[in-house]
Amino acid sequence: MKMFKKTALVARLALLTVVLTSLLTAQVAAQTSNGSGQVRALLSQQSVNPASPQTQASQLRADQELESVQLGVLEAELHFGIKGINAIATVQGQSDGSGNTRSDIWLNELVAAWGQGAWQLSAGKKIVEWDVGYGFRPNDVVQQEKRRSLITVSAIGRPLLMAEYFDATLAASLVWVNPATSSSRNASGLLEKGEEQALAGRAYYRVGTVDLHGFARYGVDSGASAGAAVAWVASDALELHASSRYLRHSESLSMAAQTPLLVRGSAWHTELQNNLTQTLVGLSWSNEDQHNLILEAWWDGSAASPQQWRDWSTRNQNLLAAVPKLVGLAPALAGSLMGQNQLLSSSANLHRQNMFARWSWQSGAWQPAVDVLWTPADNGVVSSASLAWQGDQLRVDAGVRWYGGASDSVLASLPVRKLAYLSMTWAF
């Protein structure tokens, strides 16, 4: 039965996207001077975590059996450029194991650029990425992309106007982000990350083996922040990097200590934190045999504190303990449990203290890799193992990621316990 579901899933995806992809590819090839792209098929399967408050809440509401969640994605990404205009477009079809399908098309980038000399101007939707870290980038203040994704995908750019200056050793950028957009807030009342009008600037200067970066940002709602970063190649094998950002204000979610188990609406309210820092230090090391190691540690002052997570865990337990006593209120208790998950997405990091290690080895066309993220505050662990094969045009990626660690850690309480994926990418 499962095999039948998978076959049907792939067939639906193919039907949804191949025609669109072919049409778009032919169009691009015919009309642009510089076109390339890729077609990707991705199958993933998530094992749900029965200990997660979200899983228990969904069982209370729907009395459902726990099932693995399958997802199939077929997408085509097209890059094209002509006379100073560059674009990246994605066509995507998705199908889950239950037969639900959807298709979508979006522009990652559509930007016009002027200037061949020292000064250059850009306008449109553009991907702008800054900072020096791998696991966390406090100064990636324009794009604010998700880190540690399983598969490398193109980010979705921001609407912006950008002026840049380059000479041999200096680069400076001034960006007006979301010039025609007003701020938007998510269901928790927090500012959507990067979805506000802002001015951001970066200055870069190269001094021999050292790259120096300075950053500043002023957001209409989030206020001012400033940062600096450095990358230094200390020896043939070793690169060291560090990045730090100071934020005058940052919004976070808070819950009063005496909040009752059942409340109308959300139990969370937004709170303004003042004078925060985010700091990362790290290194990358490589040897002649093509082994590569990345070690990083970072502090994110905007993340929830250990006490907030202890309160979160206590409230989860109290809500679950109340179910047998208040049977008639089970759906409402389940709703409160679901609401607890808002804290999981309130910041780029779950914890303030984070340690990250990644080993990879390039051996011909093959690249095995293993990485671990550890949150020392509660001994939570996310570990991943992957294997990639790269041919002339075909790339195959497969891997598994586990969420766990100490049983009372936040990472062990996430709705997902394990995630496996297989991806095939054809570049053209």
Place this chain on the structure above:
Amino acid sequence: MKKLLTDRLKITLFVPLLTSATLSTAAMAEDVSALLKAADQFRLASDEMQVETQISTYNRDGSKEKERRYMVFSQKTHQSLVLMQSPAEAGQKVLMLGDDFWMLMPGSQRPLRITPMQKLLGDASIGDIATMSWSQDYAGKLVAEEPCEAPAAVGQTQAQTQTCLRLSLDATRKSAAYQHIDLWLGKAKHEPIKADLYVQSEKLAKRASFVMDKTQVPAVVSEMVLLDQLSSHKETRVRYLSRKPRSIPEQWLNPMFLAKNPSLE
């Protein structure tokens, strides 16, 4: 008696050897730097070049494993910009400024500072295609004149045996792809014939041979053949598809410019 015979034998052998060494020393007085400049001319006609290369890697059984294309802008004072052009690597860029290196991956708009070791990754390292000037990066001595076999030139089928100058070279920059090279040049034209390439740990990493465009009057190197000696034992062929003098704007050599898409016209 036996000792006398031995001594005479030693003298008989030693005197010609001494004479030969003295003559060789005179020959070795030839400026190695001038030899390297002459050899460089067969790969680079100018200090500032745009060179399009195709790299094909073959397995031990002779089957083709992969093929990649690169556009290399080789500029003065050890500056090179490499644009990867094959579908598998499209959008990747590597900038080399003396001993400093940056890389841009296509999924990102963020140039990453990389170490010289990371630059060595791959069957044909970035150093193989971007570091082209022996005269700027190496110093050493002329070791000997000896017969050597030159690979068959384009359109030829048979290798040619000729007299070669053997040079022993050490890198003058720590970031040079290979820290030691044993290089054989043709005696008459000083065209590169073959080379043994050693990495920093003094291991022989690759054996290179150079295929010229013509046998009698070679003008340019058409192809460099690399045989891996460390692990894979694969054969990599670096073909020079086109060369032309090209000076690029200074901002192209700013690491942060890698996120831009320079025009190649």
